[in-house]
Amino acid sequence: MKNEKTANRFFSLGIIVIIIILTSITGCGPVNPKNINYFKGSDGLVFDFIANYPPYEMYQNTSVIVQAKVHNKGAFNLYDENFYGLLFLNTNKNFIETGEEEETIKQILLKGKSTDFPEGESQTYYMGAIKSKEIGQFESLPTEISLTACYPYRTYFADTVCIDYSEVSGDERMQVCRTHDITAEDQGAPVAVKEVKVNMIPYGTDSSDGKTVYKIKPQFIITIENIGSGNVAKSIYKISDLSLLPPPPNPLSMNEGERAENVKDVAVIEYDVTEICSMISNPPEDYFDYVLVRAKLGNFSLECEPQIVKLKDNEGKIRCSMNEKDMFKGVSNYNSLLIIALDYTYIDTVSSQIKIIRS
Amino acid sequence: MAGVNPEEWKNIKNILNRMDIEGIGAKSKNAMGKHFLEQGIKSHEEAMKHLRSEEFRNSQLNNRIKNRVEDHMEKQRANESREQQFLEKREAALREKEEMRENSFRKKIQNQLKSAEDMPGPLKFYINLWSWLDVVGDPAIGLIPVWGDIISFGINFIISLFCVLPYIGLFHWLAVLGILIFDLIVGLIPGVGDILDLIFPGAMASRLYIVKQWENIKKRKQENIMKKGYLGYGKKRKSFSPKNVLIVLIILFIIIVPFARGFNVIAWVLTGEYKEDLDNFFGRTTAESEEIVKDTGLFQRVIDAWKRSWAMTEGDYYTGKVEDTEDEPIGLEIEEIRAIEDFYTTDSKATLWADIHGKTFVDNITVITTCEANKAGKKEKISGKTSPESYTVVYEDTHSVKCEFEENSLEKGYYNVEFNAFFNFETWAYIKYYFVSRETYQSLYYKDINQQLDIPEKSVSVSTPGPVILGLTAKNINQPIYIDPEEDYLPVPFGVTLENNWKSAGSEIKQVDYFIVQVPSELELVDCDRAGPNNEYMEDWGNQDMDLNRMDENYRFYKFENPYFGKEGYSFSSMTCFLKLKGYTEEQKEASMEKLLDQGQKAEKTFVVRVKYKYNLQESETINIKEPFGSE
Numbered sequence: 001m002k003n004e005k006t007a008n009r010f011f012s013l014g015i016i017v018i019i020i021i022l023t024s025i026t027g028c029g030p031v032n033p034k035n036i037n038y039f040k041g042s043d044g045l046v047f048d049f050i051a052n053y054p055p056y057e058m059y060q061n062t063s064v065i066v067q068a069k070v071h072n073k074g075a076f077n078l079y080d081e082n083f084y085g086l087l088f089l090n091t092n093k094n095f096i097e098t099g100e101e102e103e104t105i106k107q108i109l110l111k112g113k114s115t116d117f118p119e120g121e122s123q124t125y126y127m128g129a130i131k132s133k134e135i136g137q138f139e140s141l142p143t144e145i146s147l148t149a150c151y152p153y154r155t156y157f158a159d160t161v162c163i164d165y166s167e168v169s170g171d172e173r174m175q176v177c178r179t180h181d182i183t184a185e186d187q188g189a190p191v192a193v194k195e196v197k198v199n200m201i202p203y204g205t206d207s208s209d210g211k212t213v214y215k216i217k218p219q220f221i222i223t224i225e226n227i228g229s230g231n232v233a234k235s236i237y238k239i240s241d242l243s244l245l246p247p248p249p250n251p252l253s254m255n256e257g258e259r260a261e262n263v264k265d266v267a268v269i270e271y272d273v274t275e276i277c278s279m280i281s282n283p284p285e286d287y288f289d290y291v292l293v294r295a296k297l298g299n300f301s302l303e304c305e306p307q308i309v310k311l312k313d314n315e316g317k318i319r320c321s322m323n324e325k326d327m328f329k330g331v332s333n334y335n336s337l338l339i340i341a342l343d344y345t346y347i348d349t350v351s352s353q354i355k356i357i358r359s
Numbered sequence: 360m361a362g363v364n365p366e367e368w369k370n371i372k373n374i375l376n377r378m379d380i381e382g383i384g385a386k387s388k389n390a391m392g393k394h395f396l397e398q399g400i401k402s403h404e405e406a407m408k409h410l411r412s413e414e415f416r417n418s419q420l421n422n423r424i425k426n427r428v429e430d431h432m433e434k435q436r437a438n439e440s441r442e443q444q445f446l447e448k449r450e451a452a453l454r455e456k457e458e459m460r461e462n463s464f465r466k467k468i469q470n471q472l473k474s475a476e477d478m479p480g481p482l483k484f485y486i487n488l489w490s491w492l493d494v495v496g497d498p499a500i501g502l503i504p505v506w507g508d509i510i511s512f513g514i515n516f517i518i519s520l521f522c523v524l525p526y527i528g529l530f531h532w533l534a535v536l537g538i539l540i541f542d543l544i545v546g547l548i549p550g551v552g553d554i555l556d557l558i559f560p561g562a563m564a565s566r567l568y569i570v571k572q573w574e575n576i577k578k579r580k581q582e583n584i585m586k587k588g589y590l591g592y593g594k595k596r597k598s599f600s601p602k603n604v605l606i607v608l609i610i611l612f613i614i615i616v617p618f619a620r621g622f623n624v625i626a627w628v629l630t631g632e633y634k635e636d637l638d639n640f641f642g643r644t645t646a647e648s649e650e651i652v653k654d655t656g657l658f659q660r661v662i663d664a665w666k667r668s669w670a671m672t673e674g675d676y677y678t679g680k681v682e683d684t685e686d687e688p689i690g691l692e693i694e695e696i697r698a699i700e701d702f703y704t705t706d707s708k709a710t711l712w713a714d715i716h717g718k719t720f721v722d723n724i725t726v727i728t729t730c731e732a733n734k735a736g737k738k739e740k741i742s743g744k745t746s747p748e749s750y751t752v753v754y755e756d757t758h759s760v761k762c763e764f765e766e767n768s769l770e771k772g773y774y775n776v777e778f779n780a781f782f783n784f785e786t787w788a789y790i791k792y793y794f795v796s797r798e799t800y801q802s803l804y805y806k807d808i809n810q811q812l813d814i815p816e817k818s819v820s821v822s823t824p825g826p827v828i829l830g831l832t833a834k835n836i837n838q839p840i841y842i843d844p845e846e847d848y849l850p851v852p853f854g855v856t857l858e859n860n861w862k863s864a865g866s867e868i869k870q871v872d873y874f875i876v877q878v879p880s881e882l883e884l885v886d887c888d889r890a891g892p893n894n895e896y897m898e899d900w901g902n903q904d905m906d907l908n909r910m911d912e913n914y915r916f917y918k919f920e921n922p923y924f925g926k927e928g929y930s931f932s933s934m935t936c937f938l939k940l941k942g943y944t945e946e947q948k949e950a951s952m953e954k955l956l957d958q959g960q961k962a963e964k965t966f967v968v969r970v971k972y973k974y975n976l977q978e979s980e981t982i983n984i985k986e987p988f989g990s991e
Contacts, residue, residue, distance in 0.1 A: 092791070094879060094913045104960075133913075135968060137721055137787045137823055144791075144963045146813070231803065231811065231960075236535060260815035280951070281956035288802035314806060349960055351813040 038113040039156060039188040039251065043073035045085055045108065045149045054130060054145060057355045063131040068147050071122035072110035075188030075251075076154045082236070082269055084109050085151030086277045089127045092143045095356055096130050103128025108151060113188060128208070132356045139358055146351040150209040152236050152275035155342040156251035157190035160335040161198055161218065161297065163328050168202040168214040175333040190228025191291060191342050194315075197221040213329045218297060219321040222304075222340060226289075226314040230348030233237050234290035234308070235307055237343060238270030244330040247296040248341030276345055292343040295320040363396065370963075371395050374406045380431040387424045394420055444872045456794035478573055481522035486566055487519070491918045492724035512543040519565070520607065527572045529606065536610070560646055686935055690825045691726065691780050692716045693978040694757070698776075702983040709743075709764040709982060713778045718973040720825060724752040727781040731981070732774040741768055743776070769984045777865060780976040783872075787969045788829035788855075790820035793839035794955060794962045800841035812961045814839050822860075826974045827868060830856040831966060839961060844940060844948035852956055853884065854935035855968050865977030871931045872971040879964040880941070881955035884917050887936035914967075915941075 016189050053067040054247040066089060072078060085108030091098055098104045103126070114268075127147075135141040138237050162177035182196040203215035279287055291312040295302040302320040309316040322328075371392040383391070398414075400406050406692045410428055418425075460746055478486065516539060524532040542564070694714040703709040709732075717724055728750075746761045762778060793814045795803075801810050818838050820831035836851050841921040855876070859868055878884060880902060890897035900916040903909075923929030940948040940955070 090962070092965060093957065093964040094965040110527060137785075137969075138789060138821070139823075141789060143965070146961075147961065148959055162420055218780075229811075231806075278958065280960050281958050281962075282953055283798045283802075285798060287798060336939055347960065349812055 007201070033255065036115075036118065037234045038075045038118070038233050039158075040186060041073060041075075041113075042150070042186045042190055042192065044076070044153050044190045044228060044230075045078075045110070045348070046071045046073045047087065047149055047348075048350050049145075049146060049147065049352050050124065051244045052356075054352070056352055056353070057140075057357055058132050059357050059359065060132050060134050063129045066127040066145070068106075068125050068127055069122060070108055070110065070125060070149070072108075072112045072120040074120065074153065074190070075112045075156065077114075078151055078153075079109050082273070082300070083152055084106075084174075084273055086273060087125060087147055088150070088277075089130075089247050090146045090148060090150045091130060092145075095133050095141060095143045096134060096145060096354070097133060098130050099128030108149070116148075117350070129202055132354075135356050135358055137358075141356045142353050143356060144351050145354055146349055147348065148280065148349045148358055149230075150233075150280060150345060150347050152273055152276075153189055153191075153195065153226075153344060155187050155191050156248065156339075157184065157193040157338075157340040157342075158250065158252050159196070159338055161196075161220075161338040162333055163216070163218065163330070163336050164200045164333050165214040165216060165328075165330055166333065167200060168205070168216060169331065177333050179336050186227060189342075190224055190226060190230060190346050191232060191242070191344055191349075193215045193222060193340055193342070193357065194196055194225045195221075195223040196340075201321075206329055215327050217322050217327045219319065219359050220295065220297075220338065222293070222295070222318045222320060223294070224242050224291060224309070224311070224316050224342060226311055228346065230346055232289050232291060232311060233276070233279075233287050233345040233347055235292045235343040235345060236269050236273060236276055237292055238268045241267070247301040248294045248339050250337070250339055253342050273345075277347075280347060290344070291316060294341045294343070295316045296339045297322070300326050367401075368392065370401065372633065374403050376402070377403050378406065378431070380427055382427045382430075383424060387421065387427070390420060390427075391424060392652045399858050424789060475642060477676070479526055482569070484572065485518055485522040488570065508543050512539055513955065515565070523569060524607070527569060528578070531568070531572045533610075535568055538565045538568060546941040552656055553940065586695045586923065600810065612820045674797040677888070689718050689823070690722050690784050690974070691724065691752075691782055691976050693778055693780065693976060696776075696778055696978055696980040698980060698982050702985050703769070704985050704987045705769060706766050707989050708766055708778075709769055711762045711772075711776055711778075711980060711982070713760045713762065713978070714757055715760055715780055716755075716757045717782075718755040719752055720823065722783065722785065724782050724784065726750055726752065726758070728760045729781070730768060730776060731779070731781045732764055732776045734770070735773050735775065740777075748777050771986050773983055774982050774984060775979050776982055777977055777979045779865070781869065782976070783971070784825055784827070784974050785969060785971045786823055786825045786827045786829055788820050788822040788831055789965050790831040791818050791965050793818070794842050794964060795960060796952065796956065797841045797843040799960055800839065808839065810836055812839065814961060826859065826861045826866070826976070827970070828858045828860045829968055829970060830858060831968060842940060842952050842955065844945050847939060848885070849882075849938040849940070851938070852935050853878070855933065855970075857932040857970060857972070861976065863976075863978060865979070867975055867977075868932070869923045869973045869975045870924070872924065872973070873911055873921060874934065874971045875903075875904075876917045876919065876936075877911075877914040878938070880913050880915050880918070882964075883915065883939050884936040884943050885939050887934060888920070889919055889922065889931070889934035890936075891922060896922050 047068055047070040050067040050069050054064045058064050068087060068089075070085075070087060077083065087106040087108055089098060089104040105128065106125045108123075110123060111117050113120040145342070159181075159182050160177075162179050164175070164177070164179040166172070166175060166178070179198050179200055181198055184193055184195070186192045195305075197220065199219040199221070201217045201219055203217055206213050206215055289306050291311060292308050293304045294307075295304055300322055303323050304318050304320040306318065310320050374390075374395065375388050375392060395406060395409075398409055400409055410432060415428070416425065462784065516536070519532065519539070523535060527535075670779060692715070694716050696711055696713045697712050698709075711730070713728075715726065715728075718724065726749060727746060728745040730745050732739040732743060733740045743762045744762045746763070747758070750758055752758075760778070760780075762776065794814075795808070795812070800808065808814065809816050816837055818832055818836070820829060822829045831854070839852055840849060842849060853876075855874060856866060857871060859866065877885065884897075887894075887897055896919060898918040898920075900918060902912050902915065903914050904911060904914070906916075906918070919934055921931045923931055942948040943950040955964065
């Protein structure tokens with residue numbers, strides 16, 4: 001009997017030891033790093049008032065503090081003197097007084113989603129104190145307080161495109177790839193490339209080197225859309241000097257250093273962010289819904305028509321193709337990288353109601 | 360028979376067999392057959408005709424045959440006569456039976472409707488649709504209070520407009536409409552309308568009328584065919600002539616507008632206020648009831664509702680709501696009127712007491728009290744003596760006021776005693792308007808600017824509680840409002856309408872002293888319809904509120920005085936002005952716009968209006984005056 005009890009104890013102990021060993025083995029095994037695509041989502045800057053700053057109710061002739069939390073949930077960095085955001089606090093001045101301009105307008109410098117900041121950077125901003133005024137003989141008076149963010153942003157789209165000679169060569173044998181249209185959802189920014197229609201225009205053959213090669217000129221019909229909650233406005237780039245714009249860098253290979261290089265675009269920047277954002281209240285005619293489009297196929301810059309597209313019902317279409325001189329010459333199909341960059345200013349507003357109570 | 364066509368002879372034999380004349384043998388039949396052949400008779404009908412003729416009697420045939428034939432014909436005539444009588448009797452019996460079977464009104468109509476089968480498609484559709492609705496729909500719909508009858512009328516009206524008017528002509532269509540309106544009015548009386556719907560629905564009556572008219576039209580058509588030998592109505596119907604269309608539109612407008620835009624008359628019924636009025640209505644003589652109806656403002660309310668609906672249609676009526684507050688009511692309230700006795704005699708004093716509760720808003724309230732007795736059925740009013748005649752409410756209190764009628768001042772009868780409390784008061788109201796630049800408006804309008812910029816589609820003004828509501832926005836003004844420095848005026852005007860909020864009979868705004876309008880300092884009021892030809896009734900105070908003696912840089916203050924102040928019979932309850940950006944040059948206006956929008960895509964701005972006025976609060980109580988005991 002005693003032996004049986006001892007055997008049972010040993011059996012239980014053995015089971016526990018086995019579980020511990022198995023757990024240790026599986027838990028300490030090599031973990032494969034996940035390859036995260038940061039170019040996902042439809043957000044740029046996401047912002048709102050912090051709860052109770054301001055509160056929903058306040059008495060007349062009293063002051064409360066306003067704070068806002070801003071989060072760069074997109075995949076573009078707002079981090080230097082050319083690319084930064086602005087956050088404005090607006091109130092109904094008839095009933096709410098705000099502090100000085102330094103308090104009610106804040107510069108936003110936040111990095112977007114990347115390996116360094118997988119969720120994107122976020123920060124809380126103090127927007128100053130607001131003071132309610134007298135509301136006369138009313139028991140209470142609701143009024144609005146709002147935050148407006150204005151920031152330059154860029155959408156990167158990158159995908160492989162098949163350079164397909166089949167149509168010219170008539171070669172129906174198995175190839176590495178075939179041309180097909182691309183559809184996409186979002187790219188980590190409020191304006192997205194939704195569709196790319198690929199067309200390989202045949203340009204005949206070339207036998208000048210004694211060997212017959214086929215000539216094609218790829219053409220892309222690109223559909224873009226404002227999928228965010230705000231409004232698109234024209235970019236900070238100088239429109240008259242579009243030819244000086246460099247082709248978009250490859251976002252997939254960009255590290256921190258390359259991102260800094262990216263700022264060489266400064267050569268053609270026309271507007272300061274503050275300048276372009278100050279046009280919000282009284283915008284010129286060519287302000288809203290304009291997006292600058294640049295595209296690159298392999299090492300070739302593409303010519304886009306129009307290069308600055310005006311969105312209609314939040315949607316726009318652009319045709320990008322290689323210029324007259326450039327064309328692809330070859331025999332066999334292969335994949336090449338298509339990069340599209342969309343530049344624009346994005347404006348978004350959030351509002352909150354405050355009830356001013358007389359006493 | 361020699362020399363005779365066998366076929367012809369066979370036919371003659373068949374004719375003779377069919378005649379079956381008694382007492383004639385084969386020989387006689389042959390003789391008759393021969394005679395028929397000579398006469399060229401080929402059918403039974405021809406033979407019978409011939410046997411009745413003189414020609415047969417004078418023929419060479421044997422007299423015996425002739426006599427037999429004569430007897431046969433006589434018998435046949437008698438048989439035919441009996442048969443005719445029998446048929447007539449049977450038809451009469453059937454008719455009587457049918458009439459008895461179809462003696463109900465509904466059956467009669469259903470029967471009538473059968474004659475509608477040759478009607479044109481739309482007319483037949485109307486008749487058939489309502490035949491079905493009669494059984495299931497109309498009485499059931501009619502059970503929904505008020506709305507049921509209105510829905511029923513509305514459907515009937517619209518369908519009849521398109522399906523009936525073109526076929527029976529305007530005059531008859533108007534008659535149909537008259538029946539339907541009668542049905543609607545009766546239907547609005549709870550209970551009565553439902554019973555009537557079951558016995559005699561208006562839709563059915565209208566159909567009966569249509570069928571009658573259609574029969575008349577058919578008859579006229581037949582007459583035309585007979586008289587003139589052509590098919591048609593004789594005179595072409597012009598139901599859709601411009602004149603007729605205009606008449607129909609006017610009718611539509613008169614009927615639909617008050618219901619569609621205001622529904623105030625219906626609201627009056629639905630809220631049950633009419634019950635209170637009707638309680639007084641029953642149990643009195645017609646003259647007394649009429650007076651009471653007049654006194655309780657029954658008709659006035661209906662007229663007011665019409666006026667309001669009309670003004671809303673015109674777009675110069677501004678609406679609003681009252682602020683939610685826990686401390687209502689503000690102003691005066693007659694809490695209770697008490698007659699100290701169940702009845703009074705002509706030789707005694709008639710005394711009543713009223714408890715008047717008062718709560719001030721801005722200024723102290725000065726109350727002047729009066730009371731009057733009005734005998735039912737008579738116009739003249741007898742003044743009583745109130746005590747106190749006037750008093751002041753400092754913050755909040757309840758005063759008891761006595762009303763006395765001297766001995767022998769009131770004759771025998773029922774009197775409606777009206778307590779009046781005349782007092783000064785003030786109401787404030789605010790409204791929020793949302794402004795955007797024209798470019799923002801144009802760029803975002805088709806992307807749902809309200810949703811994009813988080814702006815409500817409509818803005819409603821809010822008034823402080825009291826006897827008056829200030830409406831500051833017309834129903835058709837949508838938010839946001841765009842501003843453009845290049846334009847002279849903003850696209851929407853700014854207006855104020857004063858509306859009586861306390862609906863009890865006799866309670867009314869007696870006189871408006873003045874309005875004070877506060878507009879955001881970046882805007883100006885111009886071209887106001889009540890400012891006078893030289894703006895003599897409008898004072899621009901700039902940023903100084905001279906009424907409350909304060910400065911406010913964010914507002915511009917205007918005072919509008921009543922041009923008819925102190926004059927009886929004039930109304931000053933509404934005013935409208937254009938809004939413009941402050942400044943004269945485009946640069947100045949642009950600067951105003953930038954200040955107004957304050958670096959934002961949109962700007963919420965508040966307009967405040969205050970009005971000072973005199974109000975008369977009235978409540979009434981009925982008393983009974985009798986002759987002294989023993990004098991009757």
